[in-house]
Amino acid sequence: TQLLEQSPQFLSIQEGENLTVYCNSSSVFSSLQWYRQEPGEGPVLLVTVVTGGEVKKLKRLTFQFGDARKDSSLHITAAQPGDTGLYLCAGIDYKLSFGAGTTVTVRA
Amino acid sequence: DAGVTQSPTHLIKTRGQHVTLRCSPISGHKSVSWYQQVLGQGPQFIFQYYEKEERGRGNFPDRFSARQFPNYSSELNVNALLLGDSALYLCASSRQGNTINEKLFFGSGTQLSVL
Numbered sequence: 678t679q680l681l682e683q684s685p686q687f688l689s690i691q692e693g694e695n696l697t698v699y700c701n702s703s704s705v706f707s708s709l710q711w712y713r714q715e716p717g718e719g720p721v722l723l724v725t726v727v728t729g730g731e732v733k734k735l736k737r738l739t740f741q742f743g744d745a746r747k748d749s750s751l752h753i754t755a756a757q758p759g760d761t762g763l764y765l766c767a768g769i770d771y772k773l774s775f776g777a778g779t780t781v782t783v784r785a
Numbered sequence: 786d787a788g789v790t791q792s793p794t795h796l797i798k799t800r801g802q803h804v805t806l807r808c809s810p811i812s813g814h815k816s817v818s819w820y821q822q823v824l825g826q827g828p829q830f831i832f833q834y835y836e837k838e839e840r841g842r843g844n845f846p847d848r849f850s851a852r853q854f855p856n857y858s859s860e861l862n863v864n865a866l867l868l869g870d871s872a873l874y875l876c877a878s879s880r881q882g883n884t885i886n887e888k889l890f891f892g893s894g895t896q897l898s899v900l
Contacts, residue, residue, distance in 0.1 A: 681827075683827075707885060708885065717893060717894075718893050718894075719789070719875050719877070719891025719892050719893050719894055720828065720875075720891050721891070722888055722889070725888075765827050765828075767827070769884055769885055770884070770885070771833070771840070771841050771884055771885075772818070772830040772833060772841055772843070772884055773820075773828070773830065773884060773889065774830070775827030775828050775829070776827050777825065777826050777827050778826075778827050
């Protein structure tokens with residue numbers, strides 16, 4: 678059972694457009710992580726958010742953690758084909774609890 | 786330094802068989818975790834080991850077992866395979882196994898197909 682709900686499930690956009698993916702939880706997590714996974718590879722950590730209301734930027738990627746620490750979003754500005762992949766959010770306790778992910782396709 | 790290595794990369798088995806998957810953590814990492822990722826889903830936690838001791842177990846049947854060796858490498862064993870066991874099995878390592886404060890490094894996984 679996935680405690681974390683991610684939306685949308687699929688997203689296909691043109692190069693240069695912006696996109697936002699969402700992660701919502703039924704539980705409060707002490708911290709939350711975002712990963713990107715490419716076909717045939719394991720997930721790679723993008724960011725960890727810890728404080729409610731926190732905003733982190735990683736080049737063209739902006740991550741927000743909700744005030745109540747139950748939701749998060751990932752915004753990509755001016756998407757590029759290299760941003761294509763499966764984006765996973767994961768809540769952290771003694772283990773990672775992953776959402777089902779959002780498959781992002783950026784068309785050249 | 787080498788990352789987390791898993792073997793084999795692909796495996797095909799039939800129902801009822803047994804399978805052993807192997808993982809070597811990053812040098813200096815003492816903790817290994819196993820995750821199962823079914824197509825279209827996020828990874829699901831199976832086990833965590835630290836210093837050869839089981840630290841955590843996910844909601845998986847007893848057909849799933851694991852162990853960690855003195856060199857910190859690990860094996861995941863699955864008995865009496867079912868069609869539903871078909872998945873990508875991921876291994877992740879970290880220094881101390883403190884998921885809250887440490888970064889997990891994932892291997893590329895073993896793709897298991899059960900026919």
